[in-house]
Structure formats: structure tokens, C-alpha cells
Amino acid sequence: MRVIVTRFFCCLVIFISITSFSQDSAIYKWNCKSQRTGEGKYELIFSTNGATGWQLYAPGQELGGVKTVELKFSDSSITIEKDFSATGESKSFASSFFDNTTVKVYEGLTEWKIPISINGKVPAKLQCKLSYFYGNNEAYNPESIDFNVEMEGGVETTTIIRIPSIDIKNPTSSCGDDGTANKSILTIFLLGLAGGLIALLTPCVFPMIPVTVSYFTNKSHNKKRGKTNAILYGLFIFLIYVLITIPFHLANGTISPEIFNNISTNIWLNLLFFVVFVVFAISFFGFFEIGLPSSFANKAHSKSGHGNIGGIFFMAGTLAIVSFSCTGPILGTLLVGVADQGAWPLTAGAAGFGIALGFPFALFAMFPNWLKSLPKSGGWMTNVKVVLGFIELALAVKFLSNADLVKQWGIVKREIFIGLWVIISFLTVLYLLGKIKFPHSGPIKKLSFARIFFIFFFAAIGIYLVPGLTNSKSANLTLISGFPPPLCYSVYKYPVNCAEKYEPIKDYNRALERAKNENKPVLIDFTGWACVNCRRMEEKVWTNTIVDSLMRNEFVVVSLYVDERRSLPLTEQTIYKTSSGQEKSIITVGDKWATFQTENFGATSQPQYAIISADQIALTKTKYYTPDADKFIEWLECGIETYKKNKK
Numbered sequence: 001m002r003v004i005v006t007r008f009f010c011c012l013v014i015f016i017s018i019t020s021f022s023q024d025s026a027i028y029k030w031n032c033k034s035q036r037t038g039e040g041k042y043e044l045i046f047s048t049n050g051a052t053g054w055q056l057y058a059p060g061q062e063l064g065g066v067k068t069v070e071l072k073f074s075d076s077s078i079t080i081e082k083d084f085s086a087t088g089e090s091k092s093f094a095s096s097f098f099d100n101t102t103v104k105v106y107e108g109l110t111e112w113k114i115p116i117s118i119n120g121k122v123p124a125k126l127q128c129k130l131s132y133f134y135g136n137n138e139a140y141n142p143e144s145i146d147f148n149v150e151m152e153g154g155v156e157t158t159t160i161i162r163i164p165s166i167d168i169k170n171p172t173s174s175c176g177d178d179g180t181a182n183k184s185i186l187t188i189f190l191l192g193l194a195g196g197l198i199a200l201l202t203p204c205v206f207p208m209i210p211v212t213v214s215y216f217t218n219k220s221h222n223k224k225r226g227k228t229n230a231i232l233y234g235l236f237i238f239l240i241y242v243l244i245t246i247p248f249h250l251a252n253g254t255i256s257p258e259i260f261n262n263i264s265t266n267i268w269l270n271l272l273f274f275v276v277f278v279v280f281a282i283s284f285f286g287f288f289e290i291g292l293p294s295s296f297a298n299k300a301h302s303k304s305g306h307g308n309i310g311g312i313f314f315m316a317g318t319l320a321i322v323s324f325s326c327t328g329p330i331l332g333t334l335l336v337g338v339a340d341q342g343a344w345p346l347t348a349g350a351a352g353f354g355i356a357l358g359f360p361f362a363l364f365a366m367f368p369n370w371l372k373s374l375p376k377s378g379g380w381m382t383n384v385k386v387v388l389g390f391i392e393l394a395l396a397v398k399f400l401s402n403a404d405l406v407k408q409w410g411i412v413k414r415e416i417f418i419g420l421w422v423i424i425s426f427l428t429v430l431y432l433l434g435k436i437k438f439p440h441s442g443p444i445k446k447l448s449f450a451r452i453f454f455i456f457f458f459a460a461i462g463i464y465l466v467p468g469l470t471n472s473k474s475a476n477l478t479l480i481s482g483f484p485p486p487l488c489y490s491v492y493k494y495p496v497n498c499a500e501k502y503e504p505i506k507d508y509n510r511a512l513e514r515a516k517n518e519n520k521p522v523l524i525d526f527t528g529w530a531c532v533n534c535r536r537m538e539e540k541v542w543t544n545t546i547v548d549s550l551m552r553n554e555f556v557v558v559s560l561y562v563d564e565r566r567s568l569p570l571t572e573q574t575i576y577k578t579s580s581g582q583e584k585s586i587i588t589v590g591d592k593w594a595t596f597q598t599e600n601f602g603a604t605s606q607p608q609y610a611i612i613s614a615d616q617i618a619l620t621k622t623k624y625y626t627p628d629a630d631k632f633i634e635w636l637e638c639g640i641e642t643y644k645k646n647k648k
Contacts (some may be wrong), residue, residue: 024285027051027134034126035153041081044071044149046130047111055105058132059084059112063098066121069132071114077569081115096141105135107168123571124154127585130429144586148431148575160587165616172646174640176234176621177275185348192349196356197419198388218418227310234362236316241354245347257276263648267565277396286382286439297320309554382440383432384502387454390428394421401485402530406563414485415492418468425462429455471496482536502548504557509598511558515614518572521643522634523555526608528563528598544629548635555611562594562606611639 028048035043057067060083069084088110094100118126131144263334343453397412398419404412430436432442432455447455467474468484471492477484488498493603504525505511515522527534541547551557566589567573574586586592597603601622609623619642627630 004314006438009440026143027054027141028056028132028143028145028379030130030145030149032130032148032149034149034151037115040120040122041115042122044120045111045113045232046126046147047259048109050106050110051106051134054134054136055107056102057135058106059086059132061131063095063101063103069112069130072129072131073116074585075129076565077119077570079117079119081117084112086110088545097135097139098249105145118570120149121569121571122154122174122575124151124156125149125574126151126154126570127573127575127587131525151164157570157572159568159576159592161573161574161576161586161592162579162599163616166612166618168601168610168618168622171618171620173620173638173642175635177624182385183237183541185345188345189348189352192352192354193356194352195349196353196641198384199357200360201354212341228403230364231362232309232312233316234358234360236313237358237361238351238354240316241350241357243349245343245350246492267406270399270406273399274403277392277399281389281392281396284392285384286386286441287357315611377584382442383451386431386438386441387428390424390431394424397424398483404530405485405489406565408529412485413491414487414489414495415469417484418465422462422465422469425458425465428458429462432458447521457630473497476539478540482532482534486535487539502542502557504551504559505560506559506595508558508560511556512614512616516554518556519647520556520614521619521639522612522614523551523557523639524612525557525603526593526603526606526610527559527561528606529561532561536627537625540627541632544633546633547629547636550633550640554636554640560593560596562590562597564589564593566590568592609635610641611636613646614641618644619646 015594028051030046030048032046035045036198037043048056055464057063057068070116071080071084086106088106089108090104090106092102092104092634095103125151128147128149129144130147131142133140133142135141180256315442375528397417401412401417432451444451464479465477468477471490471494473496475495476487476497485597489497490498498612504512508524508559511522514520525534542551568586568589568591572592576584576586576595578584578595584591584595586595594604601608603622603624605624607625613619620635623632626635
């Protein structure tokens with residue numbers, strides 16, 4: 001369990017590193033070419049001059065249960081006929097890394113060949129990923145490189161990304177938004193602040209306030225100096241939480257602008273978050289404690305005994321480490337929730353969290369007499385942790401739902417999602433009533449006002465959610481619109497709330513053709529299966545009578561899903577060079593539309609709406625998440641008026 005959790009905060013950075021990896025940063029430099037051997041049959045040839053000081057593990061071996069060399073393609077129409085054949089200077093030896101198993105390696109010039117067959121049209125360029133291992137007496141390392149191989153007799157790529165006629169900086173009309181309207185930096189900061197305040201009430205942090213403040217104010221002979229040190233201590237707590245977001249800023253300038261959106265919609269990351277949040281919940285229930293390795297805590301503690309600034313900083317670091325079992329899940333929930341919005345929102349959230357944790361230490365150091373007014377530590381903090389555990393379970397369901405929606409597995413349909421939340425709500429009520437016990441739960445002598453309040457609060461949530469299990473009009477739960485799966489993603493064969501829902505076209509070229517035939521503008525809806533605000537717009541704004549009428553009668557609406565994982569036809573897959581000079585693989589439908597959005601409309605967040613003419617001229621500025629139906633109507637009507645004027 002500890003291994004899973006301690007790697008949780010590293011997984012986003014690792015994901016970014018893997019996504020942005022290229023041959024430029026690889027130890028081995030490769031050349032790749034193809035040779036046609038028959039109809040639809042080719043031989044791929046990989047060659048390298050080697051790397052000084054390293055040995056390349058030969059193909060055809062399994063070490064530690066993993067193949068030493070593997071070639072992967074993005075399309076199932078490609079078949080590997082047989083394994084690699086290799087030539088070069090090789091040698092074999094008993095490897096101490098693998099219990100003296102005999103391994104074969106290459107040094108210097110090496111060439112690997114592998115025969116493949118392609119069922120269907122052959123692309124002009126074929127994308128593949130070569131994964132292999134290299135090492136020496138002290139290391140054993142994996143490496144993967146993407147290739148774009150020219151194929152003799154292949155069909156040229158038909159994918160078009162950049163449309164020169166779409167000039168979103170100079171649209172025909174200026175109505176619309178100037179920037180993304182997702183959660184503002186201030187809103188995310190306040191969410192971080194709220195998370196930090198909740199963390200303060202946990203047994204890992206709350207008891208530390210009087211102990212630490214007394215340490216500073218009593219140990220120092222100079223009271224003023226003691227207060228200054230305590231204030232520095234609080235400031236350093238804030239600084240530590242801000243520093244953990246620096247890797248995202250460093251990576252942000254070297255990777256695709258859609259990376260943060262990819263983080264939130266990546267199937268395996270969502271499944272990982274599901275598992276980790278379940279682990280967080282079980283920990284909050286008291287079955288085990290999550291902690292960073294003791295060596296970290298011991299090292300920080302050993303350096304915190306000095307009264308200088310460095311010692312104070314390490315004291316703050318010690319608090320961050322020893323309180324990880326309580327603060328980690330709360331901060332992790334916040335960071336994962338805004339990971340798709342970029343590096344600065346992550347920093348804003350972490351800053352709010354750090355201020356909420358650090359400020360009380362500084363405040364009570366300035367006014368030490370206030371410590372007497374603090375409530376005593378006790379069982380109420382255990383109750384806080386357990387309730388947070390139930391909330392973590394509810395969030396875990398959301399991450400599982402994200403993965404399910406992106407892949408359209410049909411596992412977590414809308415009613416299943418709501419049903420799990422109903423169960424979690426009523427289990428929380430039963431716990432607060434004392435009907436369910438967890439480790440460290442004490443007897444309930446009386447129901448306090450706070451306990452009664454939260455019993456009614458979670459009971460109200462459960463009761464509100466129950467109609468969502470039915471196939472009726474009342475199942476449209478507007479207060480949580482966007483969090484559950486869409487209304488049409490239902491266990492019912494004919495869901496009532498889906499019957500009248502407007503369904504846009506999902507083919508861009510077909511939308512343009514229809515717009516020409518019907519003499520209408522095109523309304524582009526950049527959306528995603530796992531996009532909460534997209535569902536809110538569809539369920540609360542699109543259902544407005546006027547909005548619905550305008551979309552049905554005045555526009556041709558096309559929805560482009562940026563997280564659609566369905567692969568493009570092989571001849572449409574390509575390597576696209578973006579306007580910023582980066583090369584990006586276009587493999588899936590989502591890759592295509594995410595890049596199309598970035599290149600033509602300058603945004604990576606969803607929802608984003610654009611109005612263009614059938615000949616692909618930007619008629620207005622784009623519109624982002626707009627929960628006010630009247631404002632959305634105003635923008636739609638502006639687009640219609642602009643289209644009519646332009647047509648004349």
C-alpha cells in the first residue's frame with residue numbers, strides 16, 4: 001500500500017516525462033527504414049551505432065518476466081510475422097541482475113530486422129514504438145522511441161489539421177470570450193484554502209499547533225525572535241507546498257499544450273487514481289496509516305534541531321512529511337481535480353492549501369494566549385477522518401467513471417454511479433449515528449450539534465440522489481449536473497430524459513457539407529467524455545427552450561470529442577508539426593480534434609464553442625463554459641446575425 005501511495009504524487013510527472021520523451025533525449029540514436037517484400041508486406045530495419053559505456057539487450061529474451069525488445073503499433077491491422085533477427089557484435093554472460101541468468105547483449109553497431117504485414121491500405125508513413133533495455137554492470141534501464149517510417153507505395157495522409165481561413169484572432173464579429181472560462185485561479189486558490197482548513201482539523205496536524213507554537217515562543221530567550229521564527233515556520237510550510245508544483249512548470253514549456261487535459265482523461269491514470277483514492281479511504285477509516293518512508297522523516301527531523309533559518313525550514317518539512325497520512329489524500333484530491341488546467345492552477349491550489357496550514361502557526365505565535373481557546377484534541381478528529389474517507393470513496397467512483405466513459409465500457413452507467421453515491425451517503429449517516437464502527441472509533445455518548453448537522457446533511461444528499469435511480473423526469477439531478485455520466489449513458493433501454501435531448505453530428509466534414517446544403521453556420525462543440533462542465537452545459541443550458549430551438553433550427557451543430565480513444569484509419573494517422581514547432585503523433589480521433597482545437601482556436605480546455613461558416617471563416621470569438629443560458633443565447637444570436645450579414 002505504501003508503495004502505491006508514495007508514488008501517487010510522482011505519477012503525473014512521470015506521465016508527462018513519458019509523453020514528452022523523444023529520441024533527442026535517448027541514450028541510443030536509431031535509424032529506421034522499411035523495405036517492401038510483397039503486397040502489404042514489409043521489413044522494418046532498425047540500426048544504431050551503439051552508445052559508449054552501455055550494452056543493448058538482444059531481442060528474443062525475457063528477463064524478469066518482461067521482453068527485452070518489443071515493437072508496438074497503433075493499429076490492429078498491422079501484424080508482426082515473426083520476431084526480430086539481429087546482427088552485430090554480441091556477447092553472452094551471466095547477469096547478476098537476473099540471478100546469474102545468461103543474457104545476450106550487443107555493443108557497437110547493431111541492426112535489427114522484423115517482418116510485418118498490413119491488412120488494408122498502406123500509409124505513406126507508418127508510426128511505431130520501439131521499446132528495449134540497455135545497461136551495464138551497475139544499471140538496467142528501459143527506453144522507448146517513436147518512429148515515423150516511410151513506406152514504399154503507401155497512400156498519402158488525408159488528415160488536415162490547420163485551416164488557414166480560420167483566423168480566430170480576427171473574427172468577423174467580436175462577440176464571445178477573450179479567454180478560457182474554466183475555474184478561475186482565485187476559485188482554485190480558495191478551494192486549496194478550504195482543503196487546507198479541513199486538513200487542519202485532522203489528528204495529524206491539529207495537535208501540532210500548540211506544541212509547535214509553544215516550542216518557538218518558550219525556547220527562545222528573545223520573545224520577539226521566537227515569534228519571528230514561528231512566522232517563518234508558517235511561511236516555510238506555505239513555500240513547501242508551492243515547491244511541489246515546480247516540476248509541472250518546468251515540463252510545461254517542453255510538451256504538448258494538451259498534456260494537462262490528457263492527464264485528466266488518460267484511462268490508466270484515472271484507473272490508478274481510482275485505486276489510490278480507495279486506498280486513501282481505507283486509510284482514513286483507520287485500517288492502516290499511510291506514510292512516507294521513515295528515512296525522509298528522520299533526515300528532515302535531524303536537520304530541524306538547529307535554530308537557524310535552515311533548521312526552521314526542515315522543521316516545516318518534517319511537519320509536511322509526518323502529516324502526509326492526513327494531508328496527502330486531501331491535497332491529492334485537489335491537485336488531480338485541476339490537473340487538466342495547467343501548471344498555474346496547480347500552484348494556486350497548492351498555495352491556498354499551504355497558507356491554510358501555515359497561517360495558524362504564525363497567528364498563534366503572534367497571539368499565544370489564543371491557544372487556550374482551541375478545542376481539545378480528541379475523538380472528533382477521528383470522525384473527521386472517517387467522513388473524509390467516505391468522500392474519497394465517492395471521488396474514486398468519479399475516476400472509475402471517467403475511464404469508463406472514455407472507453408465506453410458500459411460498466412459505470414449513470415444509475416450505477418448515482419447508486420454508489422447513495423450507498424456512500426447513507427453509510428456516512430450510519431457511521432455518524434454510531435451504527436458502523438471502524439478502528440479507533442470511540443463510543444458516542446451524545447449527539448452533538450455538529451454531528452446532528454452532518455447526519456442531516458448526508459441524509460439529505462442520499463435522499464436527493466435516490467430519484468436519479470429511476471427512469472423518470474425527476475432523475476435529472478440538476479444540482480450535481482455534470483458529475484454523473486450523461487443522461488443517455490443509462491442502464492435503461494429508453495431513458496426518459498434522453499428522448500428529447502438534441503444530438504449533434506460527430507463528423508466535422510459532414511457538418512460542413514450539411515451547412516452548405518442548408519445554408520446555415522456551423523456551431524462547433526469541443527467536448528470530452530470525461531468533461532464535467534460539458535455535461536453541465538448539455539444538461540442545464542442546452543435544454544433551455546430558446547437554446548434548443550436555435551441549435552436545432554439555426555445551426556448545424558458538430559461535437560468533437562478531444563478524449564475519443566478510437567484509432568483513426570491507418571492512412572489518417574500522421575506526425576503533425578504544430579505552429580510552435582513541436583511534432584505530435586495523431587493516432588486517435590481525440591488526438592486529431594484536440595490538435596485541431598489548439599491550432600485553430602487557441603485553447604485546450606473544454607467546453608469551447610465556435611461559430612464558423614460553411615467555408616470555414618470564424619464568425620465570432622469562441623465561447624467557453626457559460627452556465628448562464630441568457631448569455632449563451634446572446635452569443636448564439638450574435639453568430640446568426642453575423643452569418644446573415646456576411647452572406648449578404
